[in-house]
Amino acid sequence: MKILGIETSCDETAVSLLECEGTIDTARFTVLGDALNSQAALHAHYGGVYPNLAKREHAKSIVPLLAKALGRARASTSGEIVPLTDAKQEHVEKILEREPALCHELIEFARLYPKPDIDAIAVTEGPGLAPALWVGVNFAEALGTIWDTPVFGINHMEGHIASSLAQAKDDGRYELSDVDFPVLALLISGGHTELVLAKKWGEYTIIGRTRDDAVGEAFDKVARTLGLPYPGGPHLSKLADEARQRDEKADISFPRPMIDADNCDFSFSGLKTAVLYAMRNADVSNKDRKTLAREFEDAVADVLVKKSKKALQDTEAMTFVIGGGVAANAHVRKALADMVKQQFSDIDLRLPEVKITGDNAIMIAIAGYLRILGGAKRAGALRANANLRLEV
Ligand code: KG4
Ligand code: ZN
Numbered sequence: 001m002k003i004l005g006i007e008t009s010c011d012e013t014a015v016s017l018l019e020c021e022g023t024i025d026t027a028r029f030t031v032l033g034d035a036l037n038s039q040a041a042l043h044a045h046y047g048g049v050y051p052n053l054a055k056r057e058h059a060k061s062i063v064p065l066l067a068k069a070l071g072r073a074r075a076s077t078s079g080e081i082v083p084l085t086d087a088k089q090e091h092v093e094k095i096l097e098r099e100p101a102l103c104h105e106l107i108e109f110a111r112l113y114p115k116p117d118i119d120a121i122a123v124t125e126g127p128g129l130a131p132a133l134w135v136g137v138n139f140a141e142a143l144g145t146i147w148d149t150p151v152f153g154i155n156h157m158e159g160h161i162a163s164s165l166a167q168a169k170d171d172g173r174y175e176l177s178d179v180d181f182p183v184l185a186l187l188i189s190g191g192h193t194e195l196v197l198a199k200k201w202g203e204y205t206i207i208g209r210t211r212d213d214a215v216g217e218a219f220d221k222v223a224r225t226l227g228l229p230y231p232g233g234p235h236l237s238k239l240a241d242e243a244r245q246r247d248e249k250a251d252i253s254f255p256r257p258m259i260d261a262d263n264c265d266f267s268f269s270g271l272k273t274a275v276l277y278a279m280r281n282a283d284v285s286n287k288d289r290k291t292l293a294r295e296f297e298d299a300v301a302d303v304l305v306k307k308s309k310k311a312l313q314d315t316e317a318m319t320f321v322i323g324g325g326v327a328a329n330a331h332v333r334k335a336l337a338d339m340v341k342q343q344f345s346d347i348d349l350r351l352p353e354v355k356i357t358g359d360n361a362i363m364i365a366i367a368g369y370l371r372i373l374g375g376a377k378r379a380g381a382l383r384a385n386a387n388l389r390l391e392v
Pocket of ligand 2: 156160189324358359
């Protein structure tokens with residue numbers, strides 16, 4: 001089955017075409033074509049993602065990205081351009097009434113481009129930034145109308161979990177097999193910090209979440225304090241690593257908020273403020289910036305390790321997986337891997353390929369396939385839901 005994935009929940013616009021095979025226990029995925037546009041450089045100016053700018057950029061880049069992904073896939077087609085009847089065109093215009101430029105571009109595309117050989121469209125319906133999500137959802141609905149293809153709404157967080165569990169094979173495929181449930185997922189991104197327990201696909205319990213900032217948000221804000229560009233996570237990590245290589249440590253130690261609390265919740269705002277004060281008080285040298293970055297990263301890793309350890313002890317989890325942009329962080333990966341190796345040697349640890357940790361559309365197509373195999377039926381019009389929950 002061929003699934004077209006579409007992701008527009010935050011500041012990445014992405015379209016992927018995947019060939020999906022196998023059962024829910026032996027699923028395999030081949031990425032036939034993938035195209036992604038990151039808006040990070042545009043948002044850098046605001047020090048964070050600016051929703052209306054994100055929406056505008058998604059609307060501008062999504063048709064070219066669709067063409068690129070299909071081109072890369074050399075998507076086989078029936079060779080036939082599906083005639084755009086008046087009724088269809090009216091429907092598409094209604095769906096995209098708030099996006100006239102995008103509507104026009106899509107209709108032009110539909111007139112020129114034969115229908116590719118696809119079976120379903122999977123699109124992120126939430127959580128995320130409402131204006132950004134709506135572009136993807138409406139675009140997917142319009143495309144589904146043009147090509148008579150069913151459209152499925154996908155939870156972005158389920159996408160992170162499923163794609164992080166999938167193992168990258170040498171031939172470039174992803175294999176999602178031998179997953180022992182329950183699965184504990186630590187989801188760490190710019191918008192989320194959650195510990196989620198999955199009893200099976202589609203059945204999730206949130207056992208811990210941040211009470212204020214998300215980890216990635218803390219990385220980005222602290223990075224800004226250190227004078228680094230947005231998104232600052234990778235830059236900050238590089239600085240921290242330079243201090244670690246030279247074995248240089250900061251004179252002060254930052255708080256590890258909530259580390260001893262008897263729950264799996266997180267808080268990162270106090271830690272962020274502590275770095276802010278340290279930067280204000282001292283006559284900060286370049287070396288200090290590196291050691292402060294290291295101390296910050298160590299504090300984050302300590303908290304993530306302690307809370308994940310508690311969650312693994314409190315649950316019967318057989319598999320532990322991390323996902324989201326911050327899952328690319330080498331120090332965090334190593335700290336979590338060391339903890340699991342030393343204390344939970346019977347647990348299957350899955351560290352995702354770095355290139356799949358950030359937002360992408362491959363993960364949305366993967367989650368779409370699982371949903372379809374799980375018997376999901378296309379029902380009614382999709383709605384973007386900024387606060388879509390994993391728990392049902
Ligand atoms: O999952 P993602 O691409 O988008 C959201 O859904 O938020 O995550 C982006 C976040 C940003 O805050 C970015 O700074 C952070 O992930 N990030 C990192 C690293 N790479 C990305 N944080 C720390 N270390 C990294 N290597
Ligand atoms: Zn994400």
